[in-house]
Amino acid sequence: MTDPLSQIAHQKGIRYFLICFTDLFGVQRAKLVPSQAIDLLAANGAGFAGFAAWLDMTPADPDILAIPDPNSLFQLPWRPDVAWMPADLYSVDGKPIIQTPRLVLKSVLSQAEERGYRVRTGVECEYFLLSAEGHQLSDPRDRSSKPCYDQESLMRRFDVISEICDGMLNLGWGPYQNDHEDANGQFEMNWTYADALCTADRHAFFKYMVKSIAEKHGLRATFMPKPFPHLTGNGCHTHLSVWDNAGTTNLFYDPEGELGLSSLAYQFIGGVLHSAQALCAFTNPTINSYKRIHAPVTASGATWSPSTISYSGNNRTHTIRIPDAGRFELRLADGAANPYLLPAALIALGLDGIEQKRDPGPRYDNNSYTDPLPKGTVKSLPIHLLDALRSLETNTILANALNNGFVKSYLKLKYQEWRDYSKQISPWELEQTINC
Incomplete structure (x- = not known):
């Protein structure tokens, strides 16, 4: 320009x-x-x-x-x-x-470019539409136990959904579908993938746009990972592929490879799985995040979020899904993920996987919700933010790729957040222990 x-x-x-x-x-x-x-x-x-x-x-x-x-x-x-x-x-x-998330992402993308790679991403941002006060769902008639794709509930929020989609159309993002998601009051909107920095900027603006348009209509939008204990949480599923620097050849695509992925793609996945526990500090960055990935069965019958560090084919119960040839989907991230730090950390680990030729191990196609793998077969995701922060603290791969000073600053602030949380006395604690 x-x-x-x-x-x-x-x-x-x-x-x-x-x-x-x-x-x-x-x-x-x-x-x-x-x-x-x-x-x-x-x-x-x-x-x-x-x-x-x-x-x-x-x-x-x-x-x-x-x-x-x-x-x-x-x-x-x-x-x-x-x-x-x-x-x-x-x-x-x-x-x-160095603490600028957008600059962290640009630095990682430069590292990829030096290796001859151009990374493209797409995100699926789930959110709830609440009452103006934010205490309850905005649509009292949205009560089905299986509300996903519900036409009537979707169309009762047509004014909000269509204005957001029209906005993306006017901005040239190529939106192609909008749907009611698995939780009551929850929605998702999809637009075309792009270069990682472009998608990150759009992701940041999308969150601002959704909140602003919802407020314009007298509602409140939230991307909070788990606002309601009995409902599915807000994910931010991320699709990724690696291309040559010219952007003409998808280096993840191999028609002869398993599920249409190249060995480069599997090495990238291997790098992500190798450091997935530390990755959670960025993909699941809040206290509330771990109530989504370790949630009990929801009203719909499934949480749609992973709990094990594993990958699969077109199977939504694992951390990584391979839905189609030439790309993979990270199902780990939630709505609180920073639009810039999420792709930065993900790409950094993938580059490490390529550099070290990491083996992702076997693919598991079991239903992790009803047919979990035998104990010890794969590692579990952190059970709370503190575990993720401790994993990040010992992970030299992310420290080197994202800048050690940046990681130290991030950890300092996040540990303080954990300490602030730990000082709180919840109503549950009072109810359970007041008579001790």
């Missing part, structure tokens, strides 16, 4: 720009900039106090500068006089801030 942003603003009727960065906890931070000032701030950056966001900084640190990426400009479909641009963070002397 070569035209000045002020000129683009004039052509498209943009009055304001949101210069946005995503912090380590996935919170989007932004400044609203009038179009008359956008060229100066685009060149020099919008100033932020780093301590005010989750970036492991102090009040004594100098300001940080958010440099927006004009190649990822999203004009708000529901408010076209405003445009959103993701930004990268730099210090005032021009050095990159």
